[in-house]
Amino acid sequence: MPSYTKQGSSYERDMDYIPDRITQEPGRSQDRYDDARLDVRTWPVEPGRYRLVAARACPWANRSIIVRRLLGLEDVISMGLAGPTHDERSWTFDLDPGGRDPVLGYERLQEAYLARYPDYDKGITVPAVVEVASGQVVTNDFPWITHDLFFEWRDHHRPDAPDLWPDDCRAEMEEVMERVFTEVNNGVYRCGFAGTQDAYDEAYDQLWTAMDWLEERLTDRRYLMGEHITEADVRLFTTLARFDAVYHGHFKCNRNKLTEMPALWGYARDLFQTPGFGDTIDFDQIKRHYYVVHEDINPSGIVPKGPERESWLSPHSRARLGPPR
Template sequence: MDSSTNSGYSTPGKPFTRDTNYINDRIVADPEAHRVADHYEYNTIGTLTTGLTQGAEAWPVEAGRYHLVAARACPWANRTIIVRRLLGLEDAISLGTPGPTHDANSWTFDLDPNGVDPVLGTQRLQQNYFTRFPEYPRGITVPAMVDIPTGGVVTNDYPQITLDFSTEWTAFHRDGAPNLLPEEHLDEMFDVIKRIFTEVNNGVYRAGFAGSQEAYDDAFDRLFTALDWLEERLTTRRYLMGEHITEADVRLFTTLVRFDPAYHGHFKCNRHKLIEFPALWAYARDLFQTPGFGDTVDFQQIKDHYYIVHRDINPTGIVPKGPVLTQWLSRHGREDLGGSPFGDGSAPGPVREGEGVDPAHNPLYAGRG
């Protein structure tokens, strides 16, 4: 959940603390079954229960009603683009992609003709937040699910959005859609997801936005302790939970794919590059070359976002030219561990027209432009 309203991301003398106050409404298949729970404790990785937080609403699943606004630059938003594609929800949920270099007020639709989202008719995502909450007090974040008829944001609760794509939108899943939430692995998977969020997904931000040496050192050590754990785990299994992709792999991938282009240098996460972890690097390439993962990635937008927007830690706004992208296409050899990405399912079809990435920004698209 990357925010557009902070002029500074690092507070001198203090550790980085992520704002986890989201719009907790949910889009569900049966709104009547979802009620405010008596003792619902919100968490940062989402829930598979039917509980709602106090004050939250349940909206009905309807094909064509909602617009997913998800900047390719943002790792939290990238998750939703991946899961939408893996499950085949393109016909049910339209996609809007703001550009990577938002200003202090809002993500903007500057990549669209005339700078206007063609579905919502707005120039700034802020307009859609203010349509529903005229005095919305927090950051204008992506991803966001917008109600097309009213133009108002329904939810920006990014960890919940992907879970609900899997569990609430099943009527619109494609034939052969993978089961990203296998029941036999759920307990362990959520333990893994929680550690990945705390130490890796958010860990790179805790290092990059640390306001003191002590806070940075702590975040750095915790991050690489977790990466060492993942390296060991992935040495003997193809995917985080075994033989097939799950929600856990989606959540780890969006951090790994940004590690060398952004986090290693920009966030000072520089004990090792991703390419120096044999298992993690091969695992990341395996996912990148799997339809639905790598074809959602725009490396240039990733670099532009971090190096241009975060001026408090990169005052010049200079964007690095590297790293070399073709290395993502090198053989990974993970097939030797067995398993298959989609299990009994199948890969998604070609990327929809208008949803592809600039061939100069992703080696998977080379020769297509």
């Protein structure tokens, strides 16, 4: 889960990540960053060299789990899963026997960060890519992780992998993803962590303006960019999957439920029932993370029982808007 910093009465996402990338042409990278604090470089694409550390509870990590699955990279990049709860130090591997990741041997993801940067003092976030041999973190820059899984690992995709970044709508897709990130993905957090009524009201209004825009956009198109699934759908889905279970109540995003928006709810179920999406979702872990970790919002630590998973499996009738997947 990315960390946050408080800007006055509002909470904003801390986007200061380890900026390294894994590319087909590795070498020193000076084009995107000029950061003297970190050894900024690119790493080579090499099957078996890296381990994706994620958590099913975290929407930002959930993106990388979905993209890895859609592209068929399971045998190329291994994956370790942290448990849904953590303390201020780090995500932990408490789901694994003995509480250690079976490949890295770590109890805490923090160990991979400190293996590379002994004085690392920023958030220990998921997703993170770790080099298996050295046990060192490579990057935790979540938008670029999924971007590079598509563009840089193409030689290792399954033959029928979806085109998540289609050329013919790339510019529009970037605009859609930026608005989804700012007003929806991050918008729910700005509601939940608002420090004043005014900050909350502003975030709430922006969120629901965007949700209404999405409802209208998805009324006559199957996916955000038309007839085929793209990276934009992955990024929106992970927020929608958590909306009624967490954000509606826990983050006070309660104008209405997702289930009360016909197009968005049908769209979310359509994706959920698509291999690679719903099979990455664990509602119990999601709820345990938010309701247990956020003690300032939910001091009792009580985790709600609903809503039921079965509703996500109901017919959605979205196929009429596009060709078979």
